[in-house]
Amino acid sequence: MSETRQRAATERADDAALRAKILETADRLYYTLGIQAVGMDTLRAETGVSLKRLYALFPSKESIVEEVLLARHRMWNTLVEDAVTGTGTREHLLAIYDMLARWFDQDDFRGCMFINSFGELGATTPRVAEIVRSHKGQFQARLAELVAEAGAPASLAPQLAILAEGAQTTAAIAGTGEAARQAREAAEILIDAALRPREQADGPA
Known part of the structure; x- marks a missing residue:
């Protein structure tokens, strides 16, 4: 590698490390x-x-906000997939609320970053609103996949999503993780009610 190319590679690596530090x-x-x-x-x-240097790496504060939210989206997806991996179909759905309980118990829990961001900027920053809506939509779509795998009606997915979203807001306001347990109990009732017709249909004639 020529000296010029090596210098350019080093500068790119330095920029990447600095960007990561700023975003964190x-x-x-x-x-x-x-x-x-x-x-x-x-x-x-x-x-x-x-x-x-900040403005050389990021053209605006809004661009930093966008990248922070996109990184949070990837982190959330990882948490969800880690929660549902290796469990049964019904347990897939309930595992979401167990994951929320662990999150709510963290000392630095301040609610959902996406809900908070939408409350602050959703009315004035279209790109932020778009990212938040996409994030929430993808979560509901993932729940819809898990609901389908469990053999429950599609109407269950938005109901479970509302429970999860409400738990996040309630936990942030109340300052306790109790909302995750309450949401899980409500989810169990909804899931069992949704699966009962299928179980009855599969039972003995």
């Missing part, structure tokens, strides 16, 4: 303090990166 810091601050409370000056102070 932005995620923490946005989640803890709120997006509107954290300006570029705050990011500069927290990261030690000059404003000139």
